[in-house]
Amino acid sequence: MGAMKETMGFQTEVKQLLHLMIHSLYSNKEIFLRELVSNASDACDKLRFEAINNAGLFESDSELKIRVSFDKEARTITIEDNGIGLSREDAIEHLGTIAKSGTKEFFGKLSGDQQKDAALIGQFGVGFYSAFIVADKVTVRSRKAGLPAAQGMEWESKGDGEFSVEALEKADRGTQIILHLKADEEELLSGWKLKSILTKYSDHISLPIQMLKEEWDEEAGGMKATGEWENVNKANALWARAKSDITPEQYNEFYKTISFDFADPLAYTHNRVEGGRSEYTSLLYVPAKAPYDLWDRNQQKGIKLYVKRVFIMDDAEQLMPPYMRFVKGVIDSADLPLNVSREILQESRDVKAIREGSVKKVLGLLEDMAANEAEKYASFWAEFGQVLKEGMGDDPANKERIAKLLRFASTQSEGEAQTVSLADYVARMKEGQEKIYYVTADTYAAAKYSPHLEVFKKKGVEVLLLSDRVDEWMLSYLQDFEGKELQSCAKGGLDLGALEDENDKETKKKVEDEFKDVLKKVEDLLKDRIKEARVTLRLTDSPACIVADEMGMSEHLKRMLKQAGQNAPESKPILELNPEHPFIQRLKIETSHFDEWVNVLFDQAVLAEGGQLDDPAGFVRRLNMLLLTVKA
Numbered sequence: 001m002g003a004m005k006e007t008m009g010f011q012t013e014v015k016q017l018l019h020l021m022i023h024s025l026y027s028n029k030e031i032f033l034r035e036l037v038s039n040a041s042d043a044c045d046k047l048r049f050e051a052i053n054n055a056g057l058f059e060s061d062s063e064l065k066i067r068v069s070f071d072k073e074a075r076t077i078t079i080e081d082n083g084i085g086l087s088r089e090d091a092i093e094h095l096g097t098i099a100k101s102g103t104k105e106f107f108g109k110l111s112g113d114q115q116k117d118a119a120l121i122g123q124f125g126v127g128f129y130s131a132f133i134v135a136d137k138v139t140v141r142s143r144k145a146g147l148p149a150a151q152g153m154e155w156e157s158k159g160d161g162e163f164s165v166e167a168l169e170k171a172d173r174g175t176q177i178i179l180h181l182k183a184d185e186e187e188l189l190s191g192w193k194l195k196s197i198l199t200k201y202s203d204h205i206s207l208p209i210q211m212l213k214e215e216w217d218e219e220a221g222g223m224k225a226t227g228e229w230e231n232v233n234k235a236n237a238l239w240a241r242a243k244s245d246i247t248p249e250q251y252n253e254f255y256k257t258i259s260f261d262f263a264d265p266l267a268y269t270h271n272r273v274e275g276g277r278s279e280y281t282s283l284l285y286v287p288a289k290a291p292y293d294l295w296d297r298n299q300q301k302g303i304k305l306y307v308k309r310v311f312i313m314d315d316a317e318q319l320m321p322p323y324m325r326f327v328k329g330v331i332d333s334a335d336l337p338l339n340v341s342r343e344i345l346q347e348s349r350d351v352k353a354i355r356e357g358s359v360k361k362v363l364g365l366l367e368d369m370a371a372n373e374a375e376k377y378a379s380f381w382a383e384f385g386q387v388l389k390e391g392m393g394d395d396p397a398n399k400e401r402i403a404k405l406l407r408f409a410s411t412q413s414e415g416e417a418q419t420v421s422l423a424d425y426v427a428r429m430k431e432g433q434e435k436i437y438y439v440t441a442d443t444y445a446a447a448k449y450s451p452h453l454e455v456f457k458k459k460g461v462e463v464l465l466l467s468d469r470v471d472e473w474m475l476s477y478l479q480d481f482e483g484k485e486l487q488s489c490a491k492g493g494l495d496l497g498a499l500e501d502e503n504d505k506e507t508k509k510k511v512e513d514e515f516k517d518v519l520k521k522v523e524d525l526l527k528d529r530i531k532e533a534r535v536t537l538r539l540t541d542s543p544a545c546i547v548a549d550e551m552g553m554s555e556h557l558k559r560m561l562k563q564a565g566q567n568a569p570e571s572k573p574i575l576e577l578n579p580e581h582p583f584i585q586r587l588k589i590e591t592s593h594f595d596e597w598v599n600v601l602f603d604q605a606v607l608a609e610g611g612q613l614d615d616p617a618g619f620v621r622r623l624n625m626l627l628l629t630v631k632a
């Protein structure tokens with residue numbers, strides 16, 4: 001210990017982040033103030049939280065506040081708070097490294113495209129380092145609450161790869177951040193300018209933000225500080241105000257401060273819930289774009305929990321289910337104890353009531369959007385639809401509402417976009433059609449060109465095309481919609497119900513007799529690979545296809561399980577043959593190459609379905625042999 005000055009290097013990621021930030025965030029440079037004020041406010045929140053169990057930490061100063069000042073001559077801006085403060089160790093740890101989870105992923109996502117990267121950096125959270133967008137030197141003087149004045153510290157860096165720390169005597173608790181502005185940043189050395197940035201970005205901060213009052217000075221011919229501090233924000237948490245007092249711009253700005261998003265949110269819902277189990281206020285946002293780590297079900301960085309305006313914690317995952325992890329916002333409870341921990345949250349019935357209420361609000365917001373702002377809903381679905389689908393299994397109580405929000409690609413919609421709702425589908429069902437048909441595959445193209453669709457095309461029946469990873473899983477929770485059963489086209493004997501006419505039934509009977517011997521021979525030959533061979537009317541163009549047994553698992557689901565390293569139950573598929581197809585007709589008379597024909601047909605059916613061959617070389621060999629029998 002002692003006054004020794006020590007110089008250290010930044011962690012590599014910090015250097016990278018600094019470099020990127022300075023270059024790609026320059027057009028957004030004003031955010032440095034928002035970030036530093038937000039850190040100051042967090043530091044005050046932390047102190048207030050710690051002081052719940054240790055009032056001595058307030059020392060003799062319990063009026064938490066943030067002060068922003070500037071010095072024209074010295075060309076500095078100072079942001080000061082009387083929050084928790086930083087010890088020497090804290091400073092080395094927090095102001096020299098990035099401890100965030102997902103840091104590696106984040107760097108992997110950077111593209112080099114400035115605009116895209118700027119948005120990503122925003123999401124990642126630029127925080128303290130944004131000071132270097134406008135400053136070429138930053139000095140942090142701080143003393144941690146509870147430590148003696150002699151254990152203050154000074155941290156300093158030019159943002160060029162290293163920083164220094166040394167001891168400092170600091171009587172008052174908290175942190176002072178001094179920005180030594182770069183050469184062309186004079187514009188920021190103005191009370192008016194700073195105030196306007198603060199009201200734009202930081203008005204919602206619930207602590208007072210103060211600046212020195214200025215008055216016109218004749219002699220100097222300019223504004224002059226009076227020496228008196230005044231509040232420049234409303235110092236009233238945004239969510240605690242009446243809806244009618246908040247403009248859409250204020251809602252949007254607040255969203256940006258809590259989400260690190262640069263763009264406006266897609267939608268929000270602000271509610272005060274009174275009576276019933278619990279009393280709370282929620283302000284919940286649906287972002288316009290998915291974050292880079294949306295796929296990680298454990299990444300729940302959405303909801304900040306407050307209790308009676310006192311900040312308690314970030315990422316309160318108990319307040320939103322995983323399938324709504326895209327929601328950002330604030331929940332402020334009037335009932336929870338201030339010393340609530342994550343463990344208590346897990347058990348609390350109040351929290352359960354808040355979560356259920358909040359989920360309903362978000363569902364209501366989405367339903368409203370789907371009904372009244374189709375385009376907006378389409379963009380929501382494109383970004384977050386796959387996550388919402390998880391709700392079908394995660395949230396049985398709201399399953400019906402979620403089912404109505406689902407959107408799919410279908411044989412009647414344009415391209416890959418998922419735009420068809422189950423209600424749209426049901427409204428378009430053919431006379432006599434009893435079921436909702438779908439096909440699943442690894443990709444949209446594989447679904448769209450699946451041989452299983454051929455008969456549906458012929459009969460003009462719409463089929464939903466499912467190719468998202470979660471679809472198979474989701475389908476196990478979606479057996480029916482409005483009394484209509486969902487039916488895979490690739491499963492079981494194709495039951496077209498009343499869509500099948502008398503003619504079809506007769507034809508089927510006829511071909512079954514006609515192909516009896518062929519089917520027997522095929523089954524004998526492929527007995528290790530198939531459960532059964534039969535003729536089908538479902539195909540028009542393809543010679544054959546494979547389908548899963550009614551009770552069995554679809555081939556697509558088996559593949560997914562295998563990819564996930566799980567054991568798929570061994571159930572053999574059924575090979576269906578198209579009696580109209582010349583290849584199949586040929587089987588009746590084929591003698592010398594019957595074996596090759598049947599094996600090639602089976603392998604083709606596997607490929608067409610998106611599967612992989614157990615013996616690809618065997619397939620090539622047999623196919624070539626058959627090709628050689630074609631006369632030149």
Ligand SMILES: Nc1ncnc2c1ncn2[C@@H]1O[C@H](COP(=O)(O)OP(=O)(O)OP(=O)(O)O)[C@@H](O)[C@H]1O
Binds near residue numbers: 124
């Ligand atoms: N005014 C301050 N008082 C006390 N500690 C601070 C202050 N400013 C920053 N810190 C500490 O430095 C850390 C790093 O700050 P930084 O803004 O880079 O990231 P963050 O606030 O953790 O994350 P983000 O800004 O993405 O929310 C903070 O977590 C906090 O511990």
